[in-house]
Amino acid sequence: MKAATTQGFGFNSVLVVEDTSKPKVGPKEVLVEVYGSSVNPKDWKLNQNLSSFTPRLGGIIKPFIMGDDLAGVVVEKGAKVVGFELGDRVYGMNMGLRTAACAEYAAIGEHQIAAMPNSLSFIEAGTIPLAGLTALQGLNIGKLKEGQKVLVIGASGGVGTFAVQIAKAIGAEVTGVCSDRNIELVKGLGADAVIDYTSRDYLSEAADYDLVFDTTSYFSLSLCESLLKDDGIYVTTVGGGKAYLNLIKDNIIFNRQKSKFVLVKSNTSDLNVLRKYIDEGQLKPVLDGEYPLEEIHQAFARSKTGRAAGKIAIQVKKVEQEALVASV
């Protein structure tokens, strides 16, 4: 099967698409024929660099295949799989170091997938799991409720575009932070107000948000303190070491305001929540761009700019959509 992996070492590693063997399924896993996947910053921040340090040892260690998100069709199932049948259209992610979703076939635990939203193509569905689950779980960690006020920093990014829509679906009053070129996009997602961070120093303003959801992971509770109510919550997606240090520092200082972080996990029940929002028309993926598997290096390059508006989709395999849907 075709799969995206790496050649070279360290920061000089390059992405390549090469032939490798199909994965074997464990007793509680299914084999998914993958049509859609996506790029998340984790893919190049962690996986690509780790993979390039993994020696192949003459084929004993298999190539490290990129990608967490997948959408596709179940073509094989382990002996103990109870929730899925051959032909089911599914989406999900593993979040392990070897999810290996950017490949024509991927093995994944049945507890890490769910039925795919009916209204979406594989390309669209493949952009949802990691970023959509991060948004849902981040807002849940922040205990966001109907009628509360939330500030979403990074509202135009992969996680942010989902967070704005999910917060609206919860019934919150949503303000999104983005640069000037993404204002209309964020408004279009339903945000009640938009702050352009390129022209307004909103971090130094006083406000009364119940929750600040920092999807960029650039900031900290200390920096967002004046934006929050006395008992408000700051949630970050912790994108690196500095964010972890800020979390520790913010939680040592006694404060009624809380600083929390989300470390996304895949599970069927949260994927079902996302599907419900999508099928009810409250949530849709925003696509920054779509790349065939062979051009995955360009998709990674786009993600590395930090300027993607929405998700970067990977078309792993072309599908005659109608024909496939009709046959399942």
Ligand SMILES: NC(=O)c1ccc[n+]([C@@H]2O[C@H](COP(=O)([O-])OP(=O)(O)OC[C@H]3O[C@@H](n4cnc5c(N)ncnc54)[C@H](OP(=O)(O)O)[C@@H]3O)[C@@H](O)[C@H]2O)c1
């Ligand atoms: N902990 C976890 O489980 C978890 C899960 C998912 C993601 N993450 C991390 O969360 C971060 C975001 O992920 P992502 O997929 O959303 O990334 P992304 O799609 O690459 O985010 C890009 C967006 O960030 C916005 N942005 C950049 N600087 C900004 C600023 N100063 N203020 C507001 N917005 C700004 C950009 O908007 P403009 O172009 O308009 O500036 C762009 O739309 C990454 O660090 C990722 O590693 C962590």
